Amino acid sequence: MKDPLFFTDSFFVEKPERIETMLFLMSLCLLIYNLGQRELRNCLKRVKKGINNQVGKVTLRPTLRWIFQCFQGIHYVILNGVEQIVNLTEERRFILSLLPASCQRYYL
Template sequence: MGKATNILDEKSLSNDDMLEKYKAQQSCERGFRFLKDSLFFADSIFLKSPERIEAMAMIMGLCLLVYTLAQRQIRKALSASKSTISSQLGKSISNLTMRWIFKCFQSIHIVKINNDISISNLTSERKYILSFLPDKCRYYYQC
């Protein structure tokens, strides 16, 4: 318990450090808000055994990790290239969320006709967004 009290001890942190640590909690809280979002469908899952609840918590934690890493990757790539992407409001931003990216890619579908596979609704804007993601992500969209 000694370390925990040292971290939170007002005398050991400057005002700026304390404010920085307080604000750093927000990114974690936003992540858990993502897990509670209705799009995640967590409220539609009913588990009875403690083992299954633990397994679901682990899966949700891993999903949050992947979500956060993907968001970090795209923000880092945008920052490095000094580029932006249009937000929901049409503003050019570089700190967008993965939720917005998921929404942008929501209407893309794989179409298979006579063994020919193509991707529908892959617009130039979506290809532009894909350019900021790793090659393995672009592979799935045949880019």
């Protein structure tokens, strides 16, 4: 919630029920986010291989936010009727191999 990209200042709710609902949804999202991060870190530990963090150092404990940022540069392009996925580097393919099959289908 401290992140400026979270836009908490744009929410304006007065009713206690709406505040409770907003807090419930935010807690649920945080739970799912943490479960995903935990699963990724456990997979990295299992294969005994790390990935580069924001400063280029290898880590076994990346944040899921960093992983999301890594995947921002991947694009689906159609040129002259040919479908391509661009910017899918080997490191991104390695990270995909650690994620569930549904994520792999999305990018591959």
